[in-house]
Amino acid sequence: xxxxxxxxxxxxxxxxxxYLSHNNVMPVKVQQGAQTQTRxxxxxxxxxxxxxxxxxxxxxxxxxxxxxxxxxxxWTVALPHRTQILYTTDIAFITMMLxxxxxxxVCESGTGSGSLSHAILRTIxxxxxxxxxxxxxxxxxxxxxxxxxxxxxxLVTVRNQDxxxxxxxxxxxxxxxxxxxxxxxxxxxxxxxxxxxxGGRLCSFSPCIxxxxxxxxxxxxxxxxxxxxxxxLLREYDVRTVSLPLPDFGPDPETTEEATPAAPPNHxxxxxxxxxxxxxxxxxxxxxxxxxxxxx
Amino acid sequence: MADNGDDDNQYRIKExxxxxxxxxxxxxxxxxxxxxxxxxxxQWIFLDNAVGQLYSTTFEIxxxxxxxxxELKDTASPLDAVETGTDNRNIVDDxxxxxxxxxxxxxxxxxxxxxxxxxxKLVDNHATFGDKTEYSQVKYIKKxxxxxxxxVMILKPSCRILAMMYHGREPGKIxxxxxxxxxxxxxxxxxxxxxxxxxFETCAGLVLGSIMERMGGxxxxxxxxxxxxxxxxxxxxFGFPAHFHDTLHEFPICHVNALLAGTLDTSxxxxxxxxxxxxxxxxxxxxxxxQPEAEEQGTPEEESMVTNTGDDAGQDVExxxxxxxKEAKAQVKKLRLEEKQRxxxxxxxxxKGRNADGLVIASRFHPCPVLLGLLKFLSPSRxxxxxxxxxxPLIECFKKLKECGGTVNLRLTDTWLRHYQVLPDRTHPLxxxxxxxxxxxxxxxxxxxxxxxxxxxxxxxxxPKRQKLEDTEG
Numbered sequence: 184x185x186x187x188x189x190x191x192x193x194x195x196x197x198x199x200x201x202y203l204s205h206n207n208v209m210p211v212k213v214q215q216g217a218q219t220q221t222r223x224x225x226x227x228x229x230x231x232x233x234x235x236x237x238x239x240x241x242x243x244x245x246x247x248x249x250x251x252x253x254x255x256x257x258w259t260v261a262l263p264h265r266t267q268i269l270y271t272t273d274i275a276f277i278t279m280m281l282x283x284x285x286x287x288x289v290c291e292s293g294t295g296s297g298s299l300s301h302a303i304l305r306t307i308x309x310x311x312x313x314x315x316x317x318x319x320x321x322x323x324x325x326x327x328x329x330x331x332x333x334x335x336x337x338l339v340t341v342r343n344q345d346x347x348x349x350x351x352x353x354x355x356x357x358x359x360x361x362x363x364x365x366x367x368x369x370x371x372x373x374x375x376x377x378x379x380x381x382g383g384r385l386c387s388f389s390p391c392i393x394x395x396x397x398x399x400x401x402x403x404x405x406x407x408x409x410x411x412x413x414x415x416l417l418r419e420y421d422v423r424t425v426s427l428p429l430p431d432f433g434p435d436p437e438t439t440e441e442a443t444p445a446a447p448p449n450h451x452x453x454x455x456x457x458x459x460x461x462x463x464x465x466x467x468x469x470x471x472x473x474x475x476x477x478x479x
Numbered sequence: 480m481a482d483n484g485d486d487d488n489q490y491r492i493k494e495x496x497x498x499x500x501x502x503x504x505x506x507x508x509x510x511x512x513x514x515x516x517x518x519x520x521x522q523w524i525f526l527d528n529a530v531g532q533l534y535s536t537t538f539e540i541x542x543x544x545x546x547x548x549x550e551l552k553d554t555a556s557p558l559d560a561v562e563t564g565t566d567n568r569n570i571v572d573d574x575x576x577x578x579x580x581x582x583x584x585x586x587x588x589x590x591x592x593x594x595x596x597x598x599x600k601l602v603d604n605h606a607t608f609g610d611k612t613e614y615s616q617v618k619y620i621k622k623x624x625x626x627x628x629x630x631v632m633i634l635k636p637s638c639r640i641l642a643m644m645y646h647g648r649e650p651g652k653i654x655x656x657x658x659x660x661x662x663x664x665x666x667x668x669x670x671x672x673x674x675x676x677x678x679f680e681t682c683a684g685l686v687l688g689s690i691m692e693r694m695g696g697x698x699x700x701x702x703x704x705x706x707x708x709x710x711x712x713x714x715x716x717f718g719f720p721a722h723f724h725d726t727l728h729e730f731p732i733c734h735v736n737a738l739l740a741g742t743l744d745t746s747x748x749x750x751x752x753x754x755x756x757x758x759x760x761x762x763x764x765x766x767x768x769x770q771p772e773a774e775e776q777g778t779p780e781e782e783s784m785v786t787n788t789g790d791d792a793g794q795d796v797e798x799x800x801x802x803x804x805k806e807a808k809a810q811v812k813k814l815r816l817e818e819k820q821r822x823x824x825x826x827x828x829x830x831k832g833r834n835a836d837g838l839v840i841a842s843r844f845h846p847c848p849v850l851l852g853l854l855k856f857l858s859p860s861r862x863x864x865x866x867x868x869x870x871x872p873l874i875e876c877f878k879k880l881k882e883c884g885g886t887v888n889l890r891l892t893d894t895w896l897r898h899y900q901v902l903p904d905r906t907h908p909l910x911x912x913x914x915x916x917x918x919x920x921x922x923x924x925x926x927x928x929x930x931x932x933x934x935x936x937x938x939x940x941x942x943p944k945r946q947k948l949e950d951t952e953g
Contacts, residue, residue, distance in 0.1 A: 188673055189836050191858065202887050202923075238859025238925045249887055249925045252860040254669045257923075272894060275666035276659050282637045285672040285695025305671050306693065381490050382535060392906060399901045412899040415659055420870070420891040420918075422877045456874050458891065470899065478490075478533060 184237075185334035186253055186301055187308035193232045193250065198332055200251040200261055201226070208261040210253070212332065223248060253333070255302040265322050268298035269363065269388065272417040273468055278306055280473050281359040281384045285310055290357045290377045292316035292346035293364050297326040303361075304335045313339040314353050314377075316346045346370045351377040362387040363469075367394065368401035375405050375476060382476050390469045398472055407474035414470050420458035428452040492529045492536075492633060497718035499640050500524075501632040503625055506644035508636065508716040516544065519631060526633075534635045542591055549630050561602070564610040578604040594628035614905060636718050638665075638689040645685050645713070653682040654843055655868050657916025659896045661686065664839060665693055667921045668864045672697035674836035675829065677856055679703045679732070679849055681842040684713030686866075690839060691723055701728045701826060701835070703735070703853060705844065728826040735852055738827055745824035834858045841866035846920070847876045854885070859926040866917055873920040880922065889922040 184190045184197040193199055197213045203221065211219050211226070213233060219226040224243030226232065231241045237252040251257060256271050269277075277299070283289065287307045294300055294317035303313050317323040323343040330336040342352045347366060350373035351357070360374040360383065367387040374385055385407065387398045395412055402410050429452055492498065492511060500507045500519050509517050511526050518524070528546040529538065538546035564570075579587075579601060587597055601623055602608055608616065634640055642658035650656075664686070670676060670693040678700060680686040690700055691714065702709050709729045730738075737743035835856045840849050846865045854863060863886075867873050873891055880886045894916060898909045 187671060189858075189861070191834075202925075205888065236859060236926060238861075238923075240926060250860075251887075251923060251925075254862065256667060256669065256862075271666060272663065275662045276894075278666055279639050279642070279658070279662035282639055284692050285697060302666065305669070308672055309697070310695070381487075381533075395899075395901055396903065396906055400903070410901075412901045414897050414899070416895040416897075418893050418895060420893075422874055422891055424878075456878055458870065458874060472901070475535075477535065 184252065186255060186258070187305050187335055187338070189252060191236060193235050193237060195233055198253055199232065199237070200253050200257045202249045202251050202257075204248075206260070208251075208257060210258070210261045211250075221248070222246070255298075255305045258301050258333075259298045262296055262298060264296055265325065266293075266295040268296050270298070270417075270468065271302075272415055273388070273471065274299055274302045276413075276415045277361065277386050277388075277471065278302065280471075281361065281386055283307060283311075283359060287311045287358045288314075288356050288379075289359045289361065290314045290316070290351040290353065290374070291361045291363075292351065292370065293318065294323065294326050294341065295363065296322070297329055299361065299363070300326065300330075300339065301333070301335070304330075304338050308335070308338055311338065314342065314351050314357070315339060316342045316344055316351055318343070318345045346373060349373075353377050355380055358383045360385045362398075365394075366397075368397045371398070371401040371405050371407075375407075375479070378476050380479055382478050385474045385476060387472045388469045389472070390467070392470065395470045395472055402472070402474045406477065406479070408477055409475040410472065411474075412470050412472045414467070416465065416467075418460060418464060420460060422456070422458050425455050425457060426452045427455060487533070490533050490635075492532050492534060494530050497636055497716050498526075498529075498534075499634045499636050499644060499716075501634055501640075502630065504647065506634075506640060506647065508641065508644060510715075522629075524631065529633050532633070534633060537630050537632045539593070540629045540631060542589075546631070561616065562609040563613045563616060566612060567610075567615070570607055570610055576606045576608075577601065578606065588627075594624065594630070597627045598623045636716055638692045638717075641685060641713070641716055642689065645683070649683075653685050654841060654866070655915075655917055656682055656686070656841060656866060657894075657896065657913055659894050660866065660916040660919060661689060663892075663894060663919055664841070664864045664866060665689060667862060667919070668837045668839050669862050670694060670837060670839075674698045675834070676700050676837045676839065677703060677830075677835045677853055678838075679840045679842055679844075679853060681705075681710065681844065682713070684711040684715075686839060686841045687711060687727075688714040688717040688719075691719060691727065692717060694726065696720070696723045696726060699726050699728060699829060701730055701829060703730050703732050705732055728822070728829060730823070730826045730830060732852070734823075734827075738830060739855060743827055745820065745827050830856055836861050838863035839866075840864070843868075846872050847879060850876050850920075851879060851883070854924065857924045859924050861924050863922060863924065865920040867920070868917050870918045873918050876920050885925060885927040886922045887925050889920070891918065891920050893918045 184194065193213055195213060195215045199211050199213055201209045201211050201221065203209070203223070213228050215229055215233065217228045219228070221243065223246030226241060226243065232250060235250065237250060240247055240249055259268065259271055259274070262268070283303060283306045285307060288311055289303050289307060291300060291303065291313060292315065294315040300313060300315055307313065317326065320343050323341055327341040330339050330341070344352065346364065347369035354376055355378070357378045360378060362370055362374065364370060367389060389395050389398065399410055399412065494511055494513060496511045498509060498511060500509060502520055505520060507519050509526070511530060513527055514525065516523050517526060522540055523544045524540055524546065525544045526546065532548060537549040539549045541547055584597065587600060598620060611619065639658070642661050645653045646656070646658050668676070670690050672695045674694070675698055676690055676694070678687050678690060687700065687702055694700060704710070734743055833856050836858065838853055838857055840846055840853070842849065846867050850863070850865050857863065865873065865876060877889055877891055880889060896916065897912050900907055900909055
């Protein structure tokens, strides 16, 4: 198991994802002899997990669930939050707009809880590298630990420093830079330094429009081109079958019984497969500003 | 970080490269071919002068169609030393503000005046330009720039650029797949280097190419295709290095059922191939007959052929030439068919294990049967994504999957995309936004539970009884 390579069977030391139900997933560090409590009972790692296929059903005393191979997408919904994280919708858009692919060198700040970091690592493996900067010491340590557990540490360097003061710690190597910090305009200059001379792509994520304005100004001043700001929102549809009753206007005087053989006599409602939208949906995560650094 | 010539080389435009032309928000994918006329935004262009230049260079289009790298002149902006007004209360839109007529402007264009200079002339001949507010003046210049600037930028292709191009230019060819929806698909399907991905698409190869880009030449991509052959025109536009194509396989869906049932005979010779083979032997025999010199005795087959074809002595030398050509052609055809059979067998072997790592479907076909048919090739605990321009077919897929079991984490989603204009004191969302980008159904496979009675709905997980338990995670 690793977050950048599939395997078929669960092994000691793996991180597996327990899928209990829709929107109820939890990570589990698989260990010989260990046990994990869930709402459906105890999972005994040695018998229930180790040696089983990923995707298997595990039955506990009060129910059952499936064990899944970790992916960055499952990790994003399962990971323990230390900060507000980026969700898959934004992550997917960022990945494409930054033109990430195997071999890309990426700089990121702040690392936060590592949600985006895992997605980047998956995309740039096996030949790329992620330089990620986090100014909070404990978070930096925690995320470095996780990268190791997830067997992706060879693809990433974590630096505990302030990107606005000290930059990314590398020069002229990055194909792409991602900023998710309170004052991205202060990091634009450092981003430029970290990026390849030939150019590259930049993205800044900010919840507030004022931050976006300041960042766009800084990007313009630093010579970035193709500056554009977008937001992307996910709508999830709930699929269900509904029953719509039909009105009874009384017997139709014009038609006779023979003329309408198709109409079933006691048809009081119509069944419909349709979708409904949730009462509330996420309306805003943040604005995504993209730009291209030209050749310097 | 060394700045040597070699380093630059990969960033230089070469003959034969697939590139993307860009002006503003308009893109077009073309191949750099010598002395070939290319039409872009109603202009004929020759791309010859681009060879050797760096990618992302902006070129001016000279009269005649040749390109010249565009120098940013640091001349005075048309806005320098122009007065501005405070609001539009006294500006009357009578269409008479601009003194230059359309003919005047055409004449200027023909004289070879650069876009920048035409704009300056327009500003100078505008009666009420000085009454406009500063913002209004900037907006005016921007609009004229868009219209009169005669430049084009040459870009290296990427999924982002091509997806935007197809969506803007030919959405019908890609089932109206908007580029952010494509982005979701690539991530939800966990496309990454080293995996084995199944693709069924009728999006001109855009989806296939995007997947290949994200795999970086590692792993394998198997394109399942309907009809006679896979459509891949869009893949060319990505300009992948040759070795990427080694990872690309194809398999006709008409053989899927046979493959699943284990009855696909990949060694069977194509019937037309056999006929050709025989024809070829006949021709060889005839040829032998016509040679004046006695040839070495060939295989027993040939010998018997020679005796059987009787005595057509005295055929012309000309005919021999024609026969030689026919023979050569038949030989080539035979080899090609054998190669095709070999590839089919190899792809079937890749599929037979039913251990693919991902499935992506984006087509004009009804997604339900496609999905149900191809899901069988996936290992358990692997993602799949289905795109549809319409939501109803995906509702059906969703229902069917719930009935059959074998999948979890089913989600039916679409994304909403909105662009912003960000300028000091003028920040707002753009006036127009994309109406719809299609719908996605995504999920993950799980081990199929054969003990469950067929047709039973995936029951709600049993209600938990007691909760007070500590987490004893190791």
